[in-house]
Amino acid sequence: MRIPVPDELLPADQLGSTHFIGIGGAGLSAIARIMAARGLPVTGSDDQDTPFLPALRELGVTCHLGYDPAHLGDADTVVVTTAAREDNPEVVEARRRGLRLLPRSAGLAAVMAGQRVLAVAGTHGKTTTTGLLTSALLAAGAHPTYAVGGVLTATGRNADAGSDDLFVAEADESDGAFLVYRPHAAIVTNVEADHLDNWGTEEAYRQAFDDFAATLDRDGFLVCCADDEGAAALAASARAAGLETITVGESEGCDLRAVDPVFEGSTSRCRVVRGGRDLGELRLAIPGRHYLLDALAALAMGLRLGFSFDDLVLGLAGFTGTGRRMELKGEAAGVRVYDSYAHHPVEIAGDLQAARSIVGEGQLVVAFQPHLVSRTRIFGTQMGEALGAADEVVVLDVYLAREDADPAVTGALVAGAVPLPSGQVAYVPDFDAVPAELAARARPGDVVLTLGAGSVTQLGPRVLELLREGADGAR
Structure with a gap:
């Protein structure tokens, strides 16, 4: 559901007692955690006991399971997840009582009030780049408030x-x-x-980033990865509008360049060059060219803020990822299992490229869960084409999230577009049947990678359990 942003955005300490509907999500749990850590009264509800809730409860936040009007208590303000339905009983009660209703964006803006905000945007890589920037700043001696869309390891x-x-x-x-x-x-x-269900057209989506750049402080600055055509176009328009803009990438002419990149197993590195001067080496404990470029953007921002290169790259080198971004879930029977949030064709391609550097001589076995009917309708064929970089692919049915099912748009649309022999691709709509399908396809030395923004993340531990049982039974 869509809650309008109010004309007046109050700082968090003026919201009174705040209740979060959907507090278990990555976005709302982050806002609630910051408010609770500042001593502000916070409660929340969710229909699932998510991994974010234990840390909130440790701070004394009451987190209800299920939705009930009584959960609102004496709330003055209610922050609502976009996944909530109009008939959510807590939303209905909040409206009946005339409480202040805020969308997630206004809730986050409330906790940002009075601080210098460093925002990380983009179609892909936001969570990882936000984590990289936070890690770099912490290593450089800063003590920032941060809100990330995943758990920093x-x-x-x-x-x-x-x-x-x-x-x-x-x-x-x-x-x-x-x-x-x-x-x-x-x-x-x-x-x-992406997100054309909201923006309607690609032109409108791209215009939103120009509008975003226009919201920056006039004495602030923008960092763009010029290797990406869309971000390069944004950099050009921002400069033309008089905003200080720093470009990063491998391309000639970038203000901060990655030179001689090397990808070995689960690591990557490059030389960093600015204005023809070699600043030193950037090393990462995570694989993949896209992550190296994310780190370069974080480094550029840290340097522009006045922090030292040596301190920043030390923090970047120590970054081991965020939950659900090429996250190693474990190893069993010689098979490593990773999980990643990729759900757009470009993200899928990037993570499969990174996985290739990890797998070595083994096979790459991928389980992909399409996310949202609208996205699958638009990008399903491209998703399948990107999955062709794997050796074995299992496609699940569409994770519906906030949308209703459409019998014409299922995981079969994606599976049918995977350019691999039929025996190497399977459409398995029964979620509970997927772990056995993956375990049967994996051999010692292989990597199993679960991909998607939905419940597919639950499969990794189940695959590992089956692999262990199989290894025990073979002894």
């Missing part, structure tokens, strides 16, 4: 309330939320059509 949290004036935030464009934040500076990793 280094801290075990998706948000923290810092002690200085910096606020690092993942800025989501899917519903236009990033137009609310008024950041001091921003990173845009790439601009490629």
Whole structure:
């Protein structure tokens, strides 16, 4: 559901007691955590006991399971997830009582008030880049508040309330939320059509990023990855509008360049060059060219803020990822199992390229769960084509999230577009049958990769359990 952003955005300490509908999600749980850490009264509800809730409960936040009007208690303000339905009983009760209703974007803007916001936007790579920037700044001696769309493995949290004036935030464009934040500076990793269920056309989607750049402080700056056509076009228009813009990438002419990149197993590295001068080496403990470019953007922002190269690259080198971004779930019977959030064709291609550097001589076995009917309708064929970079592919049915099912748009649309022999591709609509299908296809030395933004993340542990049982039975 869509809740309008109010004309007046109050700071968090003026919202009174705040209740979160959908508090278990990555976005709302981050806002709630920051508010609770600042001593503000917070409660919430969700229909699932998600991994974000235990950390909130440790802070004393009451997190109800299920939705009930009584859960609102004495709330003055209610922050609502976009996944909520109009008939959600807590939404209905909040409206009946005339409570202040805020969308996620306004809730995040409330906790940003009074700080220098460093926003990370882009079609892909937002969560990883936000995590990289946070890790780099922490290593450089900063103490930023941060809100990330996934759990930082280094801290075990998706948000923290810092002690200085910096606020690092993942800025989501899917519903236009990033137009609310008024950041001091921003990173845009790439601009490629997505979320057309909201924006309607590719032109409107791209225009939203121009509008986003126009919300930056006039004495602020923008960092864009010029290797991406959409971000390069944004950089050009931002410069023409008088905004200081820093370009990064491997391309000639970038202000900060990655030179001589090397990808070995689960690591990557490059030389960093600025204005013809070699600043030194950038090393990462995560694989893939797209992650190297994300780190370069974070490095550029840190340098522009005045932090030292050596401190920043030390923080980047220590970054081990965020939950659901090429996350190693475990190993059993000689098979490594990874999980990643990729759900757009470009993200799929990037993660499969990274997985190739990990798998070595083994086979890459991928389970993909399409996310949203609208996205699958538009990009299903391209999703399948991107999955052709794997050796074995299992496609699940569409994860519906906030949309209703469409019998004409299923995972079969994606599976039918995978350019592999039929025996190497399977459409398995029964979710519970997928772990056995993956375990049967995997051999020692292989990598199993689960991909998608929905419940597919639950499969990794089940695959590992089956592999262990099979290994035990073979002894």
